[in-house]
Amino acid sequence: NAGVTQTPKFQVLKTGQSMTLQCAQDMNHEYMSWYRQDPGMGLRLIHYSVGAGITDQGEVPNGYNVSRSTTEDFPLRLLSAAPSQTSVYFCASSRSIDRVYNEQFFGPGTRLTVL
Amino acid sequence: KQEVTQIPAALSVPEGENLVLNCSFTDSAIYNLQWFRQDPGKGLTSLLLIQSSQREQTSGRLNASLDKSSGRSTLYIAASQPGDSATYLCAVRVSNDYKLSFGAGTTVTVRA
Numbered sequence: 001n002a003g004v005t006q007t008p009k010f011q012v013l014k015t016g017q018s019m020t021l022q023c024a025q026d027m028n029h030e031y032m033s034w035y036r037q038d039p040g041m042g043l044r045l046i047h048y049s050v051g052a053g054i055t056d057q058g059e060v061p062n063g064y065n066v067s068r069s070t071t072e073d074f075p076l077r078l079l080s081a082a083p084s085q086t087s088v089y090f091c092a093s094s095r096s097i098d099r100v101y102n103e104q105f106f107g108p109g110t111r112l113t114v115l
Numbered sequence: 116k117q118e119v120t121q122i123p124a125a126l127s128v129p130e131g132e133n134l135v136l137n138c139s140f141t142d143s144a145i146y147n148l149q150w151f152r153q154d155p156g157k158g159l160t161s162l163l164l165i166q167s168s169q170r171e172q173t174s175g176r177l178n179a180s181l182d183k184s185s186g187r188s189t190l191y192i193a194a195s196q197p198g199d200s201a202t203y204l205c206a207v208r209v210s211n212d213y214k215l216s217f218g219a220g221t222t223v224t225v226r227a
Contacts, residue, residue: 031213033213033214040219042217042218042219042220043204043206043215043217045213045214045215048213048214050213056213058213058214059214090158090159092159097213102146102147102164102208103149103161103164104149104161104206104215105161106151106158106159106160106161107158108157108158109157109158
């Protein structure tokens with residue numbers, strides 16, 4: 001298994017540009033989520049999905065959209081990039097949200113800089 | 116709101132010494148607690164997951180304990196090695212919530 005994969009690894013955008021961060025998992029996990037990691041702020045949840053076709057907002061959803069058309073993929077879209085969105089973005093998945101299978105597995109991250 | 120604290124923020128030990136990393140949380144109504152390792156510029160690697168009904172979990176040289184009533188978890192790493200140098204994060208999932216609340220991490224340096 002490749003686990004959780006993310007592309008690209010690095011990205012530089014100009015203010016106002018849009019882009020999609022890709023996330024895929026090959027473990028048939030129901031639950032997927034996106035976090036951002038910022039110095040001094042720790043990791044914060046952006047959006048999550050409990051299954052194909054079901055998404056919801058986390059702590060810091062403004063400026064981001066998600067969709068989940070398949071079990072495997074959970075892309076994160078930046079609608080109009082702002083310097084405040086400069087961060088490291090991590091995608092995570094777990095087998096389910098049930099107690100026993102809730103261990104979260106993280107991808108390698110995408111380092112985004114918005115100029 | 117769940118607050119997760121990790122003290123100390125940084126730790127330096129000689130090789131062979133046992134490591135003790137602390138994590139405290141304010142809301143004891145947790146679903147589970149997970150310990151992660153993060154190497155510089157890399158993603159998070161899951162080390163141990165402790166369910167709220169468990170008191171400890173072990174994997175190789177790693178042992179994590181959980182005291183829900185006092186809002187504490189401790190990660191023990193036996194006989195540390197230079198390869199254990201990394202940042203260790205604890206994360207708590209509160210009941211009826213999907214997100215993980217993370218601590219800021221403890222950065223460990225093991226000196227050869």
